[in-house]
Amino acid sequence: MSAVITGTGVAVPPNVVTNDDLARIMDTSDEWIRSRTGVVSRRFVDPGTATSDLAAEAALAALSDAGLHGGDVDAVVCATMTPDHQNPGIAGAVQHKAGLGTAAVFDLRQQCAGFLFGLDLADMLISTGRAATVVVVGAEVHAGYLPWGDAWEIVLGRSDRAPTAEERVRATRHRAWSVLFGDGAAAAVLQARAGRHGILGSVLRTDGAHADLIEVPGLGSRHRPYADAAQIAAGLHHPTMNGAGLYRMAVETMPAAVREALAAAGCGLDELDLVVAHQANDRILEGARRRLGVDAAAMPSNIAHWGNTTAATLPILYHELRRQGRVGPGSLVAFTSFGAGAHWGAVLYREPGTDEAA
Numbered sequence: 001m002s003a004v005i006t007g008t009g010v011a012v013p014p015n016v017v018t019n020d021d022l023a024r025i026m027d028t029s030d031e032w033i034r035s036r037t038g039v040v041s042r043r044f045v046d047p048g049t050a051t052s053d054l055a056a057e058a059a060l061a062a063l064s065d066a067g068l069h070g071g072d073v074d075a076v077v078c079a080t081m082t083p084d085h086q087n088p089g090i091a092g093a094v095q096h097k098a099g100l101g102t103a104a105v106f107d108l109r110q111q112c113a114g115f116l117f118g119l120d121l122a123d124m125l126i127s128t129g130r131a132a133t134v135v136v137v138g139a140e141v142h143a144g145y146l147p148w149g150d151a152w153e154i155v156l157g158r159s160d161r162a163p164t165a166e167e168r169v170r171a172t173r174h175r176a177w178s179v180l181f182g183d184g185a186a187a188a189v190l191q192a193r194a195g196r197h198g199i200l201g202s203v204l205r206t207d208g209a210h211a212d213l214i215e216v217p218g219l220g221s222r223h224r225p226y227a228d229a230a231q232i233a234a235g236l237h238h239p240t241m242n243g244a245g246l247y248r249m250a251v252e253t254m255p256a257a258v259r260e261a262l263a264a265a266g267c268g269l270d271e272l273d274l275v276v277a278h279q280a281n282d283r284i285l286e287g288a289r290r291r292l293g294v295d296a297a298a299m300p301s302n303i304a305h306w307g308n309t310t311a312a313t314l315p316i317l318y319h320e321l322r323r324q325g326r327v328g329p330g331s332l333v334a335f336t337s338f339g340a341g342a343h344w345g346a347v348l349y350r351e352p353g354t355d356e357a358a
């Protein structure tokens with residue numbers, strides 16, 4: 001049996017934050033962010049909305065798109081780097097909130113590559129006959145770990161006050177990574193179908209030696225106690241990022257993984273219709289695209305309006321492309337991503353033909 005995507009859905013939060021909004025609380029500019037990353041605006045949830053809330057909404061939308069109900073789901077795979085709590089993971093909450101019965105759940109921790117690894121897990125469950133219907137969700141609420149404190153009310157346009165000197169210094173100290181991210185969620189329903197379509201193959205790689213390219217150094221078993229005021233005061237709950245190192249590794253690994261997946265499936269680069277690549281920033285996309293050797297139209301970007309939504313970028317983009325009619329019967333699509341860990345890879349996917357879709 002092959003794993004075929006039969007439905008997709010998104011859940012995006014209401015609060016749009018532009019680069020100019022960020023420039024109100026830190027030393028940055030629309031020009032700097034746009035030219036370095038491609039991001040024009042991103043969205044954030046209101047306080048009180050957790051990752052599992054967005055994830056459950058996206059899962060329900062994807063099920064509705066597939067014409068299914070909660071009771072039809074055998075397994076739920078959730079990828080996030082911003083879970084509701086330290087533990088448990090969000091998959092159980094998503095299952096419960098979306099009414100997915102007692103389906104088996106899996107929580108994945110591959111950050112920006114989480115949805116990619118989730119597609120492969122769904123394929124394994126379906127191709128081995130362990131499940132007939134799997135929901136894979138990528139979801140993030142980054143808002144809680146952005147270092148803006150009370151200045152959030154300025155960012156969201158709910159206060160006209162100027163930031164304090166301390167707020168501006170702190171936001172500026174974290175500007176290199178904080179301007180990249182946005183909240184969002186999306187899901188795909190994968191179902192067992194006979195035929196040579198659906199997921200054709202996957203290449204998944206991890207090199208733990210590069211885990212420090214982007215990591216959150218505090219809050220974990222490395223520390224005793226695992227969370228305390230000293231870690232917060234030292235800012236260890238915020239990520240540290242080697243932006244140049246990430247760029248170099250991402251632009252090499254994603255094209256290599258796509259080529260390897262194509263070769264393993266006996267497909268040529270010229271047969272690829274779309275590359276659905278992680279939306280970390282437009283310069284990475286462009287570097288990866290040139291190394292892979294595909295046209296700009298074949299490797300779309302939507303980072304301008306969402307920012308980097310980590311595990312949610314692939315399914316949000318794929319959902320948009322389906323809605324725009326860019327994924328047609330028989331389309332050959334390569335999903336590819338690179339994430340903190342470091343994890344990367346590619347999943348090759350063939351949309352069923354018109355006579356095979358049922």
Ligand SMILES: CC(C)(COP(=O)(O)OP(=O)(O)OC[C@H]1O[C@@H](n2cnc3c(N)ncnc32)[C@H](O)[C@@H]1OP(=O)(O)O)[C@@H](O)C(=O)NCCC(=O)NCCS
Pocket residue numbers: 027028029032033036037112175176177179180214241242243244246247280281283284308338339340
């Ligand atoms: C983060 C990234 C955009 C930074 O771009 P860059 O051109 O490499 O910029 P640098 O880090 O060299 O910083 C250049 C200058 O811009 C400043 N700068 C950093 N962020 C800024 C911001 N938001 N606004 C204005 N200036 C900023 C730096 O402080 C530095 O100033 P200095 O020269 O006075 O020290 C780039 O490295 C990148 O895209 N890396 C990949 C990161 C990524 O995708 N992360 C997501 C993880 S999966």
